[in-house]
Amino acid sequence: DWTMGAYREEAIQKIRDQVGGAKVICGLSGGVDSSVAAVLIHEAIGDQLTCVFVDHGLLRQNEAEEVVAMFRDHYNIPLIHADESDLFLGALDGVSDPEVKRKTIGKLFIDVFQKHAAEVGGAEFLAQGTLYPDVIESVSFSGGPSVTIKSHHNVGGLPEKMGLKLVEPLRELFKDEVRALGHELGLPASFIGRHPFPGPGLAIRCPGEITREKLEILRKADAVYIDQIRRHGLYDEIWQAFVAILPVRTVGVMGDGRTYDFACALRAVTSVDGMTADYYPFSHDFLSETATRIINEVKGINRVTYDITSKPPGTIEWE
Ligand code: XMP
Secondary structure: OHHHHHHHHHHHHHHHHHHOOOOEEEEEOOOHHHHHHHHHHHHHHHHHEEEEEEEOOOOOOOHHHHHHHHHHHHOOOOEEEEEOHHHHHHHHOOOOOHHHHHHHHHHHHHHHHHHHHHHOOOOOEEEOOOOHHHHHHHHOOOOOOOOOOOOOOOOOOOOHHHOOEEEOOOOOOOHHHHHHHHHHOOOOHHHHOOOOOOOOHHHHHOOOOOOHHHHHHHHHHHHHHHHHHHHOOOHHHOOEEEEEEEEEEEEEEEOOEEEEEEEEEEEEEEOOOOOOEEEOOOOHHHHHHHHHHHHHHOOOEEEEEEOOOOEOOOOOOOO
């Protein structure tokens, strides 16, 4: 694609101009955005870049292993794998307000990056895969009062005292453009096609208080759901799909016994850029097969619902 080819060259030049000889750390989330940003910046400045992958304990099943393998082994980009799950889950203990969750996570991300910026020998820049929709959604509804929809952890709000300047080479791009750029940079198609995953991770798919028990149940249910979607050949038709575990237990029957377990909601949407979205029209066969599998295979869930809310008025995530 000639347009993306030109964009790539221009972006690389801009990064070099901005950064000079300084060191940069880049927060990797495992998602497409931060990965494309990292590969682009690595192409621009080589080993002046160190990636930091923060495992906040809110990742999906096998996610940490997959990301580390891809970056360290495949791309040979210097990578720090920071297991900070105790830190994050400790701070989130007892927190149920969505904005407090996001702010708590955002603040800890900054602390952890700052720590590692010092470790790599004084990084001056922090790179992020912020996209255009992140920028505008975090600012305001146009025309109205300045209402923040959600505080995206990777936009703004970086305390001055952090002492790191931002490098955000994707700030003008929409998701489909980031994917085209990833393709241009030679990232594997299977990786580029991955559904988006938010920085705050499973925290915002676990309304109410977050516990390790709920996260474990959520990871298992999500893995079964995504497996179902792949088996039915639907993964690429869907923009984003995930399970949210609800903060409510309901009564069920299993065999001769009564169960009292968590309910969950399946979410799947089609979208172009995440700004608006429609729920995906699964067949009833797919839904019932998936519900049966989740209830049989995931201990702790005895009820499955399907979220049929579009955006607006809903958001894609539950928090
Ligand atoms: P919502 O829920 O606002 O999500 O409709 C739109 C898209 O953005 C993702 N999302 C985030 N991504 N940090 C991120 O990197 C965040 O704080 C964040 N919040 C939402 C969400 O997964 C969806 O793709």
